[in-house]
Amino acid sequence: MKLTGAQILWESLIQQGVEVVFGYPGGAILPTYDALYDYRDRVHHVLVRHEENAALAADGYARASGKVGVCMATSGPGATNLVTGLANAMMDSSPVVAITGQVASHLVGSDAFQETDVTGVTLPVTKHNYLVMSVNEIAQVVAEAFYIARSGRPGPVLIDICKDAQQKSTEYTPVTSVRLRGYRAIKPMRRQDMPALLRAAAELIDNAKRPIILAGQGIKHGKAHEELCEFVNKTGIPVATTLLGIGVISEDHPLNLRMMGMHGEAYVNQAIANADLLIALGMRFDDRVTGNLSQYAKNARVIHVDIDAAEINKNVPADVGIVGSVKDVLRDLIPLVAKRTHDNWMAQINEWRMDTQMHDVMNQPLPDNLLLAPQVIRAIWEATGGNCTITTDVGQHQMWETQYFQHTRRNQLLTSGGLGTMGFAVPAAIGARFARPNEEIWAIAGDGGFQMSIPELATIRQEGLNIKMAIINNNYLGMVRQWQELMHDRRYSATQMWTPDFQKLAEAYGILGLRATTLDETREIIAKARAHDGPVVCEFVVENETNVFPMVMPGKALNEMVRRQPAALGTGFETVK
């Protein structure tokens, strides 16, 4: 059967299981949108209000569903607007396929209207990309792109399709397999090495006195939740998670210490700093996780398991480096390790934990007339019973979310980790809405990030998406302000922010707008928002100079944290080593 390139594209996407596409039409992608008209019953297209949010929504969809998220844009400015979202997916290993229109093949290189070298521009922010100049390549390239995006260490793949390739017709045969000469999802290890590496790992684990597991997003991608839990239960080794590792093991598991790193709770970082063995599973020792590398876990041996061979020995040298899927490696490792408990080590960690709690702002007497962001997070957690999906932006509210929301559901927090993309929460929630149709979804953003996402209120309204949006409004770019306070002598350069009347703004979009300035009002409007069958914008006006503590200052060792003084509210803080 002869089909146009555009029709072949939709057929190929449907064959890959695509049900929803986030996009924005334009000249060079017009043939594809024309063909979409006939496929609209089989693929739902979400018209975003800015292409960046199409890419971020596809990323959110991918994170929430475990499937490949798809976004679409036209050539030139449409395609370049995708770049932030692609970089976000690249840093956080999210399987995304982006489809862009390109000028007709005979015009490529001529500086034609809306022409940009999109494969050139996106080269460093994609796992791979394609420039398709012929209709005959489309079916094959789509199959390859999806396979590359979701296999091994996932990542974004961009397909740039010339307008004439979309228009011309060719015989269409569905592509059922791909043959990629240069691509292996996992770099094979020499077969003879594996048993020896596993034995060496087991020996380190059995002999460790102060071991700690560092669990990352690889466990989620590898669907190794159960294996991790079994490994933890057998070895009795406590777990710290990375930001993206939150949700790979329940936070009410007694051995889950919760998040590590720059704003990890103090006892978690103290445990890592004093460990004699790090077991890093599907994580990449990001600088926000390690602090100063030369001071990092100085007395620890390191076992590093990752699906990406290029992560082993990149930042932290591994005594035992194993390239493979965490699930497979743990399955092989579990029978080799002894059943143990670590009573003394846990007693030490619990001592640090008690000390940490003394410093917690929530354990200090709080004035009635003041609303703190951590209280808002806690209130959302209490109201939902933790049974919801959360998306966040980047900054203070994001870190408070990790500290004051107890994550007991798998993969319930969708957040921009590596790239730190403001404006992620709302589009990611749009994506998650389609992936998890029956889940309560809260998009938590600061007043800064939310203002980057305001156009998407129209998308939410047009699509009728039931998303609860929480704006933590402190009239500052809070995290930048915090850095300015702690490192730049309170010179608040360009961080103060005027904000619109968010209630009226929501109403202008036909969305329910609510506002709280006290804890009582907070609980009230959260209840109201949850009862409302539709999107809601909740503004929480919070104390505007609260800091996120503890904090590992840039260049400092992980256990050298700036902490809130015990029982002192406001700006009192101290450096504790």
Place this chain on the structure above:
Amino acid sequence: MLIDHAAAARQNKQKHTLVALVENKPGVLNRVASLFRRRNYNIDSLAVGTTDDPAVSRMTIVVDASKTSAALVESNLYKLVNVIDVQDLTNVPAVIREMALIKVRTNDAQQRGEIKQIADMYKSDVVDLSKDSIILEVTGDETKIDAMLNVLSEYGIMEVVRTGRIAMGRGATRMAQKHEATEVSVVPFDNAVVGQNGHGRHT
């Protein structure tokens, strides 16, 4: 079994020769070059050419391992979708060569004779001769070419072009044989597997 990092660092303080087989497609050199730039890798030389397979090109890359981990360069090259195979030939028996063309200024017969003598000593050929210049073609490892350049410098070198290192493992080994592409089924997309990724409560 455990890595002795101190020993590994000592061993790494040398030039590593990596050989990459890449698909002969537009933009592949750009992908490789972009990787080096993005990762801030220090590359001494990069030589590219075709192979017996028209679909495959071969790159020889020299990495300054005192500044850049050769193993990381190798792993990152391997990740590129168009890179078929990468090998580090540094510690295996290999033939390593570089070619240079050297243009020397000369306009009298006696000097020409001397230069020809030098060329012979380095087993190099005269490939061009004009009234005021002579071009020599030399093949060898870098130290040989460096030495010859040093000797010729007193006659006045006008131009030099060097290919950068090219390398091949000795014996009957062959790259990329283990990389005959395996066919991977891509449909139907297995939604059941995706389902395991569910977002329910932890069990």
